[in-house]
């Protein structure tokens with residue numbers, strides 16, 4: 597018996613884009629056209645303003661622009677988390693959640709660390725304000741689900757020379773108990789600055805429409821993996837109790853896909 601992603605899918609792909617600049621509009625259109633899902637980490641204190649990489653998105657467009665994707669925190673003012681007192685950090689994350697929930701209408705529960713900077717204090721404060729995960733900028737070049745969601749290392753940046761190779765590796769990888777996950781991150785302004793929108797167009801074209809890949813936002817993956825980690829299993833491993841609100845899919849030893857419904861005990865026959 598082993599776990600799969602929802603629907604019995606064997607692999608997952610997610611994206612994470614920081615800073616919430618107007619180039620997100622074009623990026624969202626590319627993701628939507630290809631049926632892919634992403635998370636957008638915004639700085640609520642910079643909405644409706646201009647920055648040196650370009651304008652930030654308007655507060656009033658957030659709900660519609662990011663519909664079907666995830667809106668998440670990146671700190672109110674994009675301050676270096678390691679230069680802040682605990683009190684300032686608390687404000688930087690909690691005010692961000694409050695404002696982004698107001699404009700997006702979503703339940704905002706994700707974070708990426710500004711400048712990729714974090715320590716035990718940033719992790720503790722993020723958790724204290726209800727943030728379930730936070731992305732770093734440490735590329736792993738692998739497909740492993742994180743040990744600690746508050747220190748979620750992505751697979752690679754979109755400009756990584758190995759992007760396409762890694763995408764093809766995900767597609768070609770056989771079903772695996774470790775639930776392969778590819779996680780790509782970046783900033784949409786980089787495509788504009790470096791005039792390389794072709795990178796993401798080509799990558800999305802390669803990855804789209806695959807029946808064995810779950811296209812999910814960051815928080816959907818976090819919630820799903822946390823649900824797996826919360827399952828209670830009988831000692832003979834034939835019964836699974838799912839105490840969470842998220843259905844979990846397993847595959848038994850004869851290849852059948854079984855759903856463990858929330859709040860129920862499921863018998864897994866082999």
Ligand SMILES: [Zn+2]
Nearest residue numbers: 614615710711
């Ligand atoms: Zn940033």
